[in-house]
Every structure is written in C-alpha cells, then in structure tokens.
Amino acid sequence: MSSTPATTTVLKSLNGAMHSMMEADERVLLIGEDLLDPYGGAFKVARGLSERFPERVLTTPISEAGFVGVAAGMAMRGMRPIVEIMFGDFLMLAADQLLNHISKYRWMYNDQVHVPMVIRAPMGARRGYGPTHSQSVEKHILGMPGLHVVAPSVLHDAGALLRAALLDDLSPVVFVENKLMYARRQLSAEGGRIGELYARSSSDRYPTTTVSWEPFDHADVTLVAYGGMVEIAMEAAETLFFDEELVVEVVAPSSLQPLDLQPVLDSLQRSGKLVVCEEGTAGAGFGAEVISRVSAEGFSLLKAAPKRVAARDYPIANTRSLEDMILPQVADLVRACR
Amino acid sequence: MSQPADRGDIANPRARFERDGRPLRTKLFEQMMLIRRFEERLLELFGEGELFGTTHCYIGQEADAVGVINHLQDGDIIFSNHRCHGHFLVYGDRPELLMAELMGRVTGVVGGRGGSQHICFENFYTNGIQGGFMPTVTGMALAEKMKGSGNIAVAFIGDGTLGQGVLYEALNMASLWSVPLLVVVENNRWAQSTPVERELAGDMVTRGRAFGIDAGEIDSTDAEALYGHFGEIIAKVRNEQRPHFEVIHTYRLCHHSKSDDMRPEDEIERFRKNEPLIGARAWLTDDEARAIEARVEARVxxxxxxxxxxxFPTPRHLDERVARPAPMAFEASATDAGEDA
Structure with a gap:
C-alpha cells in the first residue's frame, strides 16, 4: 500500500486514492450527485475522475436512498462501488438502506453474499451551512451490526484508509470525512515524531494514532478525538502543555465501529484521566460508548470521573456566533482537561 | 457472473423446465400444485403450533410465479418480497429447504437466520421491507449490464409497494441507465387489510410509463397465458437490455399473514371461481391430475x-454456515408415502 506524501492535503489524498484504484481495478466505480467534471462533486473530491473513467463515474438523480441501494446491488454482483453523499446529513435519507439492507445482507443471507462498498459522507460544521448541512450524524449509524464506520483525521492517511475500506474490507463501510479537513495537510510520523510531537500508531487496517508532547513516559490526560475534532484536540493539548505544563495525549481512532479500545487503555495507564470529544451532540454518542467501555474494561485505570465534550443540544445554527456557541471549541477541551 | 458447469441447473429454472418433456400445461399445473399444497401444509403446521413467527401465503397467485420464472436462466436474478414462497419454489424447486427455514432449522435456505422473508439462494433474494430492495435489484441489473453478462433481473412487488417512494427512485435510475430489469407488479388488490382503492391514486401502468419504461398489464389467472405473455416480455428485456414494468391483476385468496383476514366473504368467493388451480386442473384428465396431486402431496x-x-442452530451457528444439503430424494419418499397410504 503506497502512502501519500506528508505534504498532501486530505482532499488530494482521497482524490488520488480514487484515481489509482479506478485505474488499477475495473470493479471500482463512483456513484453520487454532481460528480461529473468540471464540477467534480460538491467538495471536488471526485475531480478528474469522470474525464478519465466516464463509464465508471455515475452521476445520479437526487435520490440518496436509491443510489446507495443501487451501489449495494452492484457490490453484491462483483463490483466495488464508492458512493459519494453530497452532505453527510443526507445519509439519513438512506437510513433504511443502511439499516434494513446493506448492513444485514451478509449475515441474514447466511454468509452467502458480501456487500463490499464504501459510502463517503462529508460531515461537520464551522462553515456556516446551517442546521441541515453541518451535522455529524455518524452516531446514528454506530451500533448497526454489519456496518463499519471509519473516520480519517489529519493524523491518518485518508487515501490509504479509503483504499483499505474498499479493497480490504468485505463489510460495507461508511467513511466519515470532515469538511474542514479537506484543505488540511495530512501529518505523517517519521521515526515516531510528527514535528515536535511524539506519535505512535496501532498496526490495524484502520490504525489509531496517539500523539503527545512527551515521549509516552507520562501523561496527565487521555483525550480521545476522531475526525475533525482531532485538530481541535491537538490545539488544546498544545495550549495545556505550554501554558500549564499538562501532558495531554490525543488518541485518534480511525475506526469508530468496530472500535479498538486498546490504545485508549494504553494511554489511560499513563494518565488515569479520560476526556472524550466529538463534534456531534453527546447523547448516546461515540463518547458515551468510549466511556461505557472504559468503565467496563478499564475501570481500575480511572483516577477521576471521565468527561465528554460535544455539541450542545441544539440544531447547528447558520450564523457564526451561534454556531460557535453550539459547537465544542478548544476552550471547552482545555477546561475539561484541567 | 458465469456459473461453473458442474453446478448443473440449480440456478436455471428455464433449463429444468425445458428438460421436463411433459406437456406445458402438465408442468405448470404441477408447479402450481406444489406451491398450493406447500402453503396449505404450512398453515396447518402453524395451526398445530409447529411453526414460529408469521408467514405470508401466495395462495391464489401461483400462476404469476410459473408464468414468469420458468423463463429465467442461469445467472438471471430474482428479488422478491415477503410473499415469496411461490417464487422460491419455482426458482429453486427445493421445498424442503424452505420448509426447514420456516421451521427455523440450521439447514434451511439461510440457516434459520432470515425466515422466508429474508432468503438468498443462488441468484434469488428476498427482503421484507416493501420496495426497499428495488434499488438493490436495480444495481444488480446495472452490474450485470456493465459486466456484459447478458443476465437480467426480475423484481416482484405488489400493489401495496406502489406507495413506497424509493420504488420511484429505482425506476428513474433503471430507465436513465437502461438496465435489464423486469418489474412485475402482482396486484392482488389488498395491501394487508387495505383495499387497493384506498391505498392507490391514479393508474398502475402509467407509473412505469412515466419514467419512459415500457409498461403493460394483464388481468389473468391463466398460467399458460401468463407463461406466453412473459416469455415475450423477458426475451425483450434480455435482447434489448432495458427495463420493463408489467402489472398482473390477480387476487390473494388467503389472508395477508397468518390470521388477519377481514375481507368481504362474497368478494373472496367471486375470485375463488377464477383461481388458477381450478382452470389448470381442468386441462388434465382426472387421472393425470390425481397422479400429480399424489406426487406433490408426497413431496410436501x-x-x-x-x-x-x-x-436447530446452536451458538456456533451465529458465525458459522452449514453447507447446503444435497437435494432431498423425494421420489423415494413419494414411494414410501404411497406405501404408507
């Protein structure tokens, strides 16, 4: 598996992975709304694909349930479809397809079929898109048996994760892409370092990356973050290290389901203090799941009550001032980690 | 997806049907009789407490299944719905696998995991969400077209499913991308307890035509007529590699699921006079019909x-699939049953 250069943006990494997969593998196709060049998808992640592979880029009517299901049928008949959902919020239009079809086919058909497909869904706010174009709805699809949920962050190679999700994982995968992250540069570790930070990754198909300002000999807080929250968590960790000499390890899983808890437990061995953050609302969410599992599998590691930082229980506002009030900020994380 | 030669005709109802050298009417009658007796026996078993859950019987609609499915060949796909027993019995001709599935046994079609609403057998699939599988089967047909396999897909839906929005998303894409998909609407005139007049506005056939899809309708319970009708339609879908939408006006003689029938008795009686088995039985001599009935009875x-x-499945079967058993030697059993009688 080729890794993309450290200076690549998340968008280029994803776009490059799709180009190379479609070039090398005729089973791979892309399906979704407004994908054709020169437009190349709402966030331009599909740019250049339809010109090179006109037969395998299917631009669709506005029918999320329909084309997500079409992709499932194609996957069951030997293709490897990538679905692009324009805004992750629209994934819920295909909720029945995920819940009653795609996630169930393999097991309920007695392992006679697989549904190897990836549904790419741009999630997240902070761009002023308002209540129905800014959400992080992935918590609503966590906990569906048979469905994997993967979320790259700047600490991962997004293109490599996309390739693994499509070609190495026979389960259907919802691939959560944070919109703000598209323009960010991927940070890859060299010799266990990312710049001044110390970094380590688990060796899974979907690795968890942990970064710290100290070489993993001591930590004050374990801060679990995924997707777009990883950068905010890293900013909070930097602030706390330089202003207050607190060592915050940021643990960034790339697979939300299934979730490998071991890197979280490893960090808690050092810190004993758990903070979990997410950009969506807290109730029945990812943080709740992490805290529940840590309580069950690593209770003795906890020296303090775990905390979670998430969006407040409002729709996401259009205007910046309200949006900022509703979403979790660096200051919220700094407070929670103290 | 081409099938290995050594698999025989397991996924090829057309080859099996054509290999049977008996007259067309005899073959159609026997297939319909198998569906009828299988389901009548199912209802008895439910009554005796031997089955668990629920079931949706096809009684009255048997002519649709034999009229359509006997034209499908190796690699062709069927996606059916909750009322799928008839479709499965014609496609797979393995009543014992379906019976075992309904009894929740590990050697059932899908090892007891799905029940009859959720089965998969070779290229035959069902799901219990009304219309929800329409995008899936459209994608399957599209994949076959992109692969150049020449295979077609057939979706069976009912009048009730015409209320589901995702159906129209699928029809739109099926037409846009010209996929080899036949949508068969079995209008059995009732959606659970709701008559079609109270669930459907407008016309059925024009729903297909609105998307630029060839569409038609046939009001018949005559298996031979349906067999001829769908022979032409399926050949066209296969040759022209584009969709078709066909409505069969029929009638469900039994309840929606086990015991929820509140339809007017005089209406049921009116349709009972036209039910497919009466007409088909009259094609044969009484002796011929009795011989077939005895054979079907023994087989069921x-x-x-x-x-x-x-x-029954055990904990290891949560993650482990049992290989499909070889076909039941029902001829021998039929002889046994004859002797028992």
Missing part, C-alpha cells in the same frame, strides 16, 4: 418429515 410431506429431523 417428505419435506415436512425431513425438516422436522433437522437440527
């Missing part, structure tokens, strides 16, 4: 006996 009983002996 053999399926019941076999299924009763099959084990």
């Amino acid at each position: 009983e053999a399926a019941v006996r076999w299924s009763r002996e099959q084990p």
Whole structure:
C-alpha cells in the first residue's frame, strides 16, 4: 500500500486514492450527485475522475436512498462501488438502506453474499451551512451490526484508509470525512515524531494514532478525538502543555465501529484521566460508548470521573456566533482537561 | 457472473423446465400444485403450533410465479418480497429447504437466520421491507449490464409497494441507465387489510410509463397465458437490455399473514371461481391430475418429515454456515408415502 506524501492535503489524498484504484481495478466505480467534471462533486473530491473513467463515474438523480441501494446491488454482483453523499446529513435519507439492507445482507443471507462498498459522507460544521448541512450524524449509524464506520483525521492517511475500506474490507463501510479537513495537510510520523510531537500508531487496517508532547513516559490526560475534532484536540493539548505544563495525549481512532479500545487503555495507564470529544451532540454518542467501555474494561485505570465534550443540544445554527456557541471549541477541551 | 458447469441447473429454472418433456400445461399445473399444497401444509403446521413467527401465503397467485420464472436462466436474478414462497419454489424447486427455514432449522435456505422473508439462494433474494430492495435489484441489473453478462433481473412487488417512494427512485435510475430489469407488479388488490382503492391514486401502468419504461398489464389467472405473455416480455428485456414494468391483476385468496383476514366473504368467493388451480386442473384428465396431486402431496410431506429431523442452530451457528444439503430424494419418499397410504 503506497502512502501519500506528508505534504498532501486530505482532499488530494482521497482524490488520488480514487484515481489509482479506478485505474488499477475495473470493479471500482463512483456513484453520487454532481460528480461529473468540471464540477467534480460538491467538495471536488471526485475531480478528474469522470474525464478519465466516464463509464465508471455515475452521476445520479437526487435520490440518496436509491443510489446507495443501487451501489449495494452492484457490490453484491462483483463490483466495488464508492458512493459519494453530497452532505453527510443526507445519509439519513438512506437510513433504511443502511439499516434494513446493506448492513444485514451478509449475515441474514447466511454468509452467502458480501456487500463490499464504501459510502463517503462529508460531515461537520464551522462553515456556516446551517442546521441541515453541518451535522455529524455518524452516531446514528454506530451500533448497526454489519456496518463499519471509519473516520480519517489529519493524523491518518485518508487515501490509504479509503483504499483499505474498499479493497480490504468485505463489510460495507461508511467513511466519515470532515469538511474542514479537506484543505488540511495530512501529518505523517517519521521515526515516531510528527514535528515536535511524539506519535505512535496501532498496526490495524484502520490504525489509531496517539500523539503527545512527551515521549509516552507520562501523561496527565487521555483525550480521545476522531475526525475533525482531532485538530481541535491537538490545539488544546498544545495550549495545556505550554501554558500549564499538562501532558495531554490525543488518541485518534480511525475506526469508530468496530472500535479498538486498546490504545485508549494504553494511554489511560499513563494518565488515569479520560476526556472524550466529538463534534456531534453527546447523547448516546461515540463518547458515551468510549466511556461505557472504559468503565467496563478499564475501570481500575480511572483516577477521576471521565468527561465528554460535544455539541450542545441544539440544531447547528447558520450564523457564526451561534454556531460557535453550539459547537465544542478548544476552550471547552482545555477546561475539561484541567 | 458465469456459473461453473458442474453446478448443473440449480440456478436455471428455464433449463429444468425445458428438460421436463411433459406437456406445458402438465408442468405448470404441477408447479402450481406444489406451491398450493406447500402453503396449505404450512398453515396447518402453524395451526398445530409447529411453526414460529408469521408467514405470508401466495395462495391464489401461483400462476404469476410459473408464468414468469420458468423463463429465467442461469445467472438471471430474482428479488422478491415477503410473499415469496411461490417464487422460491419455482426458482429453486427445493421445498424442503424452505420448509426447514420456516421451521427455523440450521439447514434451511439461510440457516434459520432470515425466515422466508429474508432468503438468498443462488441468484434469488428476498427482503421484507416493501420496495426497499428495488434499488438493490436495480444495481444488480446495472452490474450485470456493465459486466456484459447478458443476465437480467426480475423484481416482484405488489400493489401495496406502489406507495413506497424509493420504488420511484429505482425506476428513474433503471430507465436513465437502461438496465435489464423486469418489474412485475402482482396486484392482488389488498395491501394487508387495505383495499387497493384506498391505498392507490391514479393508474398502475402509467407509473412505469412515466419514467419512459415500457409498461403493460394483464388481468389473468391463466398460467399458460401468463407463461406466453412473459416469455415475450423477458426475451425483450434480455435482447434489448432495458427495463420493463408489467402489472398482473390477480387476487390473494388467503389472508395477508397468518390470521388477519377481514375481507368481504362474497368478494373472496367471486375470485375463488377464477383461481388458477381450478382452470389448470381442468386441462388434465382426472387421472393425470390425481397422479400429480399424489406426487406433490408426497413431496410436501417428505419435506415436512425431513425438516422436522433437522437440527436447530446452536451458538456456533451465529458465525458459522452449514453447507447446503444435497437435494432431498423425494421420489423415494413419494414411494414410501404411497406405501404408507
């Protein structure tokens, strides 16, 4: 598996992975709304694909349930479809397809079929898109048996994760892409370092990356973050290290389901203090799941009550001032980690 | 997806049907009789407390299944719905696997995991969400077209499913991308307890035409007529590699699921006079018909006996699939049953 250069943006990494997969593998196709060049998808992640592979880029009517299901049928008949959902919020239009079809086919058909497909869904706010174009709805699809949920962050190679999700994982995968992250540069570790930070990754198909300002000999807080929250968590960790000499390890899983808890437990061995953050609302969410599992599998590691930082229980506002009030900020994380 | 030669005709109802050298009417009658007796036996078993859950019987609609499915060949796909017993029995001709599935046994079609609403057998699939599988089967047909396999897909839906929005998303894409998909709407005039007049505005056939899809309708319970009608339609879908939408006006003689029938008795009686088995039986001499009925009876009983002996899934079967058993030697069982009688 080729890794993309450290200076690549998340968008280029994803776009490059799709180009190379479609070039090398005729089973791979892309399906979704407004994908054709020169437009190349709402966030331009599909740019250049339809010109090179006109037969395998299917631009669709506005029918999320329909084309997500079409992709499932194609996957069951030997293709490897990538679905692009324009805004992750629209994934819920295909909720029945995920819940009653795609996630169930393999097991309920007695392992006679697989549904190897990836549904790419741009999630997240902070761009002023308002209540129905800014959400992080992935918590609503966590906990569906048979469905994997993967979320790259700047600490991962997004293109490599996309390739693994499509070609190495026979389960259907919802691939959560944070919109703000598209323009960010991927940070890859060299010799266990990312710049001044110390970094380590688990060796899974979907690795968890942990970064710290100290070489993993001591930590004050374990801060679990995924997707777009990883950068905010890293900013909070930097602030706390330089202003207050607190060592915050940021643990960034790339697979939300299934979730490998071991890197979280490893960090808690050092810190004993758990903070979990997410950009969506807290109730029945990812943080709740992490805290529940840590309580069950690593209770003795906890020296303090775990905390979670998430969006407040409002729709996401259009205007910046309200949006900022509703979403979790660096200051919220700094407070929670103290 | 081409099938290995050594698999025989397991996924090729057309080859099996054509290999049977008997007259067309005889073959159609026997297939319909198998569906009828299988389901009548199912209802008895439910009544005796031997089955669990629910079931949706096809009684009255048998002519649709034999009219359509006998034209499908190796690699062709069927996606059916909750009322799928008839479709499965014509496609797979394995009543014992379906009976075992309904009894929750590990050697059932899908090892007891799905029940009859959620089965997969070769290229035959069902799901219990009304219309929800329409995008899936459209994608399957599209994949076959992109692969250049020449295979087609057939979706069976009912009048009730015409209320589901995702159906129209699928029809739109099926037409846009010209996929080899036949949508068969079995209008049995009732959606659970709601008559079609109270669930459907407008016309059925024009729903297909609105998307630029060839569409038609046939009001018949005559299996031979339906067989001829769909022979032409399926050849066209296969040759022209584009969709078709066909409505069969029929009638469900039994309840929606086990015991929820509140339809007017005089209406049921009116349709009972036209039900497919009466007309088909009259094609044959009484002796011919009796011989077929005895054979079907023995076959269904053999399926019941076999299924009763099959084990229930155990914890390891949560993650482990049992290989599909070889076809039941029902001819021998038929002889046994004859002797028992």
